[in-house]
Amino acid sequence: MPELPEVETVRRGLAPALEGCRIRLATQRRANLRYPLPDRFAERLTGRLVERLDRRAKYILARLDSGEVLLIHLGMSGRFTIHPPEGGEAAPGQFHHATPESGAGTGKHDHIIFDMEDGTRIVYSDHRRFGFMDLIVEADLDANPHLASLGPEPLGNEFSAFTLSERLRGRRAPIKAALLDQRTVAGLGNIYVCEALFRAGVSPNRSASSVAGPQRSERLARAIREVLNEALAAGGSTLRDYAHTDGELGYFQHSFAVYDREGDACSKPGCGGTVKRIVQSGRSTFYCPRCQK
Ligand SMILES: [Zn+2]
Numbered sequence: 406m407p408e409l410p411e412v413e414t415v416r417r418g419l420a421p422a423l424e425g426c427r428i429r430l431a432t433q434r435r436a437n438l439r440y441p442l443p444d445r446f447a448e449r450l451t452g453r454l455v456e457r458l459d460r461r462a463k464y465i466l467a468r469l470d471s472g473e474v475l476l477i478h479l480g481m482s483g484r485f486t487i488h489p490p491e492g493g494e495a496a497p498g499q500f501h502h503a504t505p506e507s508g509a510g511t512g513k514h515d516h517i518i519f520d521m522e523d524g525t526r527i528v529y530s531d532h533r534r535f536g537f538m539d540l541i542v543e544a545d546l547d548a549n550p551h552l553a554s555l556g557p558e559p560l561g562n563e564f565s566a567f568t569l570s571e572r573l574r575g576r577r578a579p580i581k582a583a584l585l586d587q588r589t590v591a592g593l594g595n596i597y598v599c600e601a602l603f604r605a606g607v608s609p610n611r612s613a614s615s616v617a618g619p620q621r622s623e624r625l626a627r628a629i630r631e632v633l634n635e636a637l638a639a640g641g642s643t644l645r646d647y648a649h650t651d652g653e654l655g656y657f658q659h660s661f662a663v664y665d666r667e668g669d670a671c672s673k674p675g676c677g678g679t680v681k682r683i684v685q686s687g688r689s690t691f692y693c694p695r696c697q698k
Pocket of ligand 1: 544636671672676677679692693695696697
């Protein structure tokens with residue numbers, strides 16, 4: 406499941422092909438993804454200029470010259486591929502196939518296609534169809550149910566030890582659950598929550614309120630930013646490395662310190678502990694019981 410760094414990497418990969426570009430023709434192959442697509446979806450996108458591509462939490466927001474915003478959520482398996490026009494040069498940061506495929510976008514799971522004015526074809530495919538798209542009037546964006554209750558962006562200026570502490574205070578839920586709650590901080594999922602708690606030396610079993618003190622909240626806020634920034638750097642190097650991407654955006658190899666490392670020796674120097682897996686609210690948590698307190 407893509408989390409903030411993967412979604413941001415997709416956004417950065419799409420930006421050169423979308424920002425400032427006009428959609429010559431939008432095509433929808435189905436009436437629904439996870440949810441029904443809005444009325445006349447393809448028609449409302451066709452002819453529109455994409456003024457800016459933003460991200461909020463795990464959503465990509467394409468701001469259109471019609472005053473509407475295309476909201477995109479990748480779900481579990483949503484993927485974008487960019488196919489430049491035949492003979493076209495890919496700009497730095499833009500993806501391309503070594504030999505442009507004819508027939509790109511005709512696969513069984515290719516659901517939405519954007520043919521841009523410059524001949525670039527952008528294909529959204531999603532074999533499990535947990536992703537979704539919506540069109541929202543820009544003025545209504547903040548009130549949209551998907552966006553309204555989201556907490557601060559962890560890499561934005563509004564996020565700090567203080568704002569984190571305020572959102573943890575008085576909550577009896579385990580810190581793991583509190584961080585997965587998108588109202589606490591936006592964009593974190595299971596992987597980066599495990600990694601941030603490990604980095605901060607905070608046990609996932611501890612109550613959220615017990616992390617609200619100045620020292621732990623400072624350590625945790627810093628760890629959250631660090632693990633996200635390192636993952637973004639890994640995503641960025643994938644963006645520059647065409648050979649390993651096959652034109653597909655956002656799914657990059659990244660090594661984790663605890664996630665999916667049950668039984669491995671703890672990587673903290675001098676710890677000597679072993680990574681353990683427990684289940685919290687139905688989801689796996691990986692942590693080192695020795696150095697995470
Ligand atoms: Zn350890």
